[in-house]
Amino acid sequence: MAIVDQSYQPWSGDLQPRRRRIGAMVRVGIRQAYAGLMAKILLLSTYLMVFGTIGILFIASTFQQSVAIVSGNNIYRFYLGSIFPTGILIMTLAALVGGRSIANDLRFNAVSMYFSKAITRTDYLVGKWATVSAFLLSGTLVPALLLWICQWAISREEISAGSRAMDLLALTGHSLVIVLPIAMYALALSSLSRNAFVPGILWVMTFFGSIIVSGILTERVEEDWCKLVSWHNLATRLGEALYEKRVVKVQALGSNLMPIEGTMPYPWYVPAAILGGITLVSALFVLWRMRKFEGQE
């Protein structure tokens, strides 16, 4: 034993509450998610696309051209409701980050570190959900916010500050409607395997599969419920319900750019119940899986 040892001193201090512990987990998780090269490339290309669109719209506005998409709350509705780029982007990011989130913890036995610390299974789930959701929001909410600022700056529509604030809330809600169920579902798939590719592939199959099956059913069966099979339709229908309906007071050109609306005859609570159900079942599934893995190494 050393006579003098200043290299190691005992630590004593106040421990922080659970929300801080979850917050730390989320921060480290997000930093790790952004470290991936593929994720960086995808996000960068999306931002380039958004900035390109903003640039074009700015040029159009300097020539006194009023484009339909800049009117009302179209521009971010269109962005968030589109299969390309948003749908594909979120699907890919969820496959990349959500898919490996728990799978890597299982594969490299990080769960034994997590669960030997002062967090519960629910804390772990909330932390992972928040991590994946926050990361996915950088592909939905952040570009939508940029477009909202753009719309404010260059739209010639006369609307109140209250309506603009409502739009801001609506696009935030729309982003969450897209992101939260996907993040939880991706986590559920991620808890299935120690191989990070398997959940990613399963998620891509779910997303594309639901769109394809919905399309085929709609054509063959020709019933309204067939549209409910598509994940993208559900999120879009629910997101659309959040926006304020108002009459555009400017003469707009290019009205064919208006986003899809009213494509699904069901009220908003039907897709809300379906997406909510998927999220809840996914959460319970992850908790059940983690209960199995918690005591294992």
Add this chain to the structure above:
Amino acid sequence: MNVLETNSLSKRYGRLAALQDLTLTVPGGAVGLLGPNGAGKSTLIKILLGLIPATAGSAAVFGLDVRRFRLHVRQQVGYMPENESFIPGLDAVRYVYLAGRLIGMPHIDAMQRTHIVLNYVGLGEERYRPMQDYSTGMKQKVKFAQAIVHHPKLLLLDEPTSGLDPRAREEMLGLIRDVAHGKGIHVIISTHILPDVEATCDDVVIMDRGALVQQGPIKGLSAGGDGYDVRIKGDRDAFLRALLAHACEAEAHEDGRIRVRFAHGTPGTDPILRASVEAKVQLRHLERCRASLEELFGSVLSRSRNGS
């Protein structure tokens, strides 16, 4: 207050009883948890950490019931798992920092402590490299560092030297010794490597088939066995025959040592002295035999199994 107390603790996996009515008290210090595979060591550790519930009985760490105060217990305990454990893409600094934050340490404290413990375990600039590139020895050091980042009151080490080369093993044993005897942290080591326990622990708990077989100080258990170690000069065979005639069991070792045990009780050195006289051999060395932990472990287990 005792570091660890269990009372009639049982754990069943279906028909298999992993722990059977285990009543154990560990007052503190450095304790080796020994037992063959399936003895219930890992199950006991998992119950103590609140990772799995006990089927019956109770367990408490520092007086805190592990079921009711699971998170509080974990805040006072550091755990080093047996298997490789890391988060791909994270370096050692982020990993140990995260471990500190998950315990509840504030940001600045966690970062300071991360560097202190990484220095302490001897991880230099490598700490900034992703952990997946580390050698086994470095990964073990990081696992050790994350377990002590918050200066726990109790450190649970599951096979801490498994897979290490001799030098890395010595370093790890040195750290364990220092933490246990110089830093005021109680340590429980679950291992199959008995010399590791001898090198680091003061007390030992031997388990078999989910039950407690023996517990006590290593010195007390291994010293003063029920026999003598003898070295002679002269006719060895004649001496062995003479010992046999005095109801002694003699076991000749290759290094020239003869271990003498008595079939009935421990009558002292008299039979050995008589045998040496009768065999006309010169007695060069005589001492109470000091069983190694390995011998003790073997005999305790065989006694336990024969008795059951």
